[in-house]
Amino acid sequence: MEYLSQIAFLATLLVAGYFLSKRILFIRDSIRLGKPMETSGSTGDRWKNVFLIAFGQKKMFKRFIPAIFHFFIYFGFLVINLEVLEFVIDGLAGTHRIFAPYLGSVYSLAISFFELLALLVLIACVIFLIRRNFLKVPRFWSAEMTKWPRLDGNLILVIEIMLMAAILKMNAADQILQARGEHYTATGTLYISSLLIPLFENFSTELLILVERIGWWFHIIGILGFSIYITYSKHLHIFMAFPNTYFAKLEPKGHINNMPVVTREVKSMLGLPAEQTEQPPSVPGRFGAKDINDLSRHHLMAAYACTECGRCTSECPANLTGKKLSPRKIMMDTRDRMEEVNRNLRKGNKGLDDGKSLLGDYVTKEEINACTSCNACVEACPVMINPLEIILEMRRYVAMEESGSPASWNSMFQNIETSFAPWKFAPSDRFNWANELKK
Amino acid sequence: MMEERNKIQTVAELSAKGKTPEILFWVGCAGSFDDRYKRVTVALVKILNAVGMDFAVLGPEETCTGDPARRAGNEFLFQMQAMNNIQVMNGYNIKKIVTACPHCFNIIKNEYPELGGNYEVIHHSQLIQELINSGKIVMNEGGAFKGRKITYHDSCYLGRANDVYVAPREVLQTLDADLVEMKRCRTTGLCCGAGGAQMFKEPEKGKKDINVERAEEAIETGAKTIAVACPFCMTMMSDGVKAKNKETEVMVKDLAELIAEAQGL
Known part of the structure; x- marks a missing residue:
């Protein structure tokens, strides 16, 4: 009887430890659904x-x-x-x-x-x-x-x-x-x-x-x-904020991650020598992101670091003017979808191939198209989450895999391809502004 | 004198003489084609000539940096553009670039290096600030702007994207004007609504256009001049001011135009 409370305490610790470690493994596996991280x-x-x-x-x-x-x-x-x-x-x-x-x-x-x-x-x-x-x-x-x-x-x-x-x-x-x-x-x-x-x-x-x-x-x-x-x-931010700030991007906020796969293809199209290090990937991946496995582990970890304070959304110009885009929702959707996939996998179901995807079932094109890439959300986040990167990855998927960008963006693409400017002007007129000086 | 002020040379012309300019003026598509922003291009050329800068432009050899394509998700198109531009600039052995467009500034400075284009890139606000600090541009006291209320609208691609907040403000301060800030400025500055390729499509459905929201904020300061440092901000803020029927009272001007005007160029 004397040790009863000690035994009860030890049992409590063990039970809690069991459930906690199960949850930690679950979270680790969720994050591992993403692509391995590259830090520089x-x-x-x-x-x-x-x-x-x-x-x-x-x-x-x-x-x-x-x-x-x-x-x-x-x-x-x-x-x-x-x-x-x-x-x-x-x-x-x-x-x-x-x-x-x-x-x-x-x-x-x-x-x-x-x-x-x-x-x-x-x-x-x-x-x-x-x-x-x-x-x-x-x-x-x-x-x-x-x-x-x-x-x-x-x-x-x-x-x-x-x-x-x-x-x-x-x-x-x-x-x-x-x-x-x-x-x-x-x-x-x-x-x-x-x-x-x-x-x-x-x-x-x-x-x-x-x-x-x-x-x-x-x-x-x-x-x-x-x-x-x-x-x-x-509330998981009390732990995840630390790794998330460690892995946060160090480049200026205006920088967008390069796509080496595209670099290799463009170089070969232009007949430029590709660098030795640019080996073709073993698994042909998608361009951009349709679902959570197209995002990096850092993006997924960031979704766990988000405490839904909404500072990002409260400074987003699109959200402020009544558009559907909310950077916080992008992070919440990413977490929900990643946990859904992981739960499915644990039940022995198909996981990613459940007929759903992050883009489409959680985040709509209307949302990602409304982003001005102004970095207000990135600046506002107290734990350095970057919803903009996720938005841009989804735009890449829409543009390159679906050719599904808004019609006016497709015309802009065409103008750049044919007239080398986003507007339809004759390339030969590019230097006409200088005529002003000759007057 | 007048001829000197309006001198403009292409890198190709200089190259034919076996010369390379000290600095390339990257004009950008808006600076080349947009009627309003062409005036900024001209103003900057006049400033550069006035201080005797050794500069040149690419002229017809310049093409879109690929910024709107990349921001809209078309990585292939962006990289095609970028590689071509890099080949041209590396071919001319360009080392330093100035541009009046924060989008061109950002992409050449931050994203071209990964594709083999390494240059020292500065925005025209930074160059003008340097010229003022080094005494090459001397502002007269009590100029045309003395005491006039000016508010500066931060471009996202200068400010948050690249932490350039001070240079444009220092330039404006030399005008001896009354520089007033909007509530949302510097790191919390509100976007004009055009970034991320929004310039090239209609906004999604919402309560309001972003540029109108921002123009209202600028007008509320009581400033009669809204200073900008970006071609897209220029278009958006001008349209926003028009939407509030204030275009006769409130001017939207680029930093280079204000300096050129104050210098009587």
């Missing part, structure tokens, strides 16, 4: 992006108010998770606040600091709930924010509030028990939770022990459950 440029610059933009939240601060509250939650979670280490050791060893005797007054100070952060997280989550549901910040209500994305956003905030409240309640009960001489390890005064003491003071000792234990178990099971939940949720 300096590794130092990539780490700089990870530190400044992911760790340092640099781009978040382009919008100060949400950034400051987001920073509370972000920093709070980073630090409070140190306390989870103690939870795990206590749970396994059957101890209670194992670090307290060793750290003494540093412990009280540290836990008080964690409590302050917990309070800030709590306040920030309440403000975010108000922004979403009462102030109705438009980017949380646009077309692609259907029932599930909206619920997902709210659930995360509510769960975080509950987790933080559990810590504070647990600590308050603990302090009363210490005062009653119940052999609870002395922690000294914990400044935030001690404010809650009057709420619990009249409880019987048994009830307080229960409150403290429930708080402890709720917090640890909550954290474990939360870590599984986020693999289904937009």
